[in-house]
């Protein structure tokens with residue numbers, strides 16, 4: 001979904017706009033340029049899947065010609081009391097897979113098959129969440145905590161009314177008391193969730209650059225802990241998670257745990273102050289910068 005929203009899907013119209021000499025028309029229906037929105041929502045085979053799925057559809061409401069309108073509908077306007085609604089990321093995923101199978105191998109998927117697969121994946125995912133909730137946060141064992149003294153708290157600040165999201169990490173060595181912090185802002189992503197994940201990824205990259213290879217990361221976002229522990233279960237975030245996974249392998253010891261929001265205040269304040277700034281900010285230092293006076 002993140003890829004869809006940022007236009008990182010290799011549909012005809014996107015490739016054409018990047019200068020590739022290909023026909024931007026949809027190869028399945030030939031009725032419109034193959035945009036991300038057309039492929040996932042408006043192409044007749046996709047429309048059929050949405051119509052047959054439990055996700056509520058209504059003319060001029062969903063699906064529409066606007067990618068962001070469609071995603072907003074899925075993110076925030078679905079009934080919250082119906083478990084079947086959580087299947088939408090897998091519907092998107094299988095609609096995309098079906099498109100590829102058609103374009104690459106001329107294989108047709110039955111729309112009902114897509115719904116059955118998406119339902120199964122969503123159920124499997126929900127079951128896995130129940131199990132991992134009892135297991136996390138506890139990824140750092142007592143033995144590990146006695147060895148690893150380097151802790152890095154991460155946080156992301158996201159607000160739908162602001163154009164920028166703030167990322168922040170706060171590194172501390174428990175034995176020597178060394179402190180380093182980093183904060184930056186970037187164009188706001190689609191959800192607070194993505195920002196939390198981006199904050200973690202940036203913190204991991206910075207720690208690797210600082211040669212801190214025995215790390216405990218702390219976040220107040222329980223979903224980030226789950227995502228990092230079960231990367232394969234979050235196909236919608238696969239691009240970011242692949243990167244997290246690559247970085248993770250470079251650490252000698254890596255663990256991530258959830259801490260209560262009230263214990264993550266330094267990270268939170270830094271992230272919020274970065275989010276509020278109108279321009280690009282990128283700051284890594286051992287002391288706080290002047291625009292975050294409360295941390296000095």
Ligand SMILES: [Zn+2]
Nearest residue numbers: 026028029043
């Ligand atoms: Zn089409």
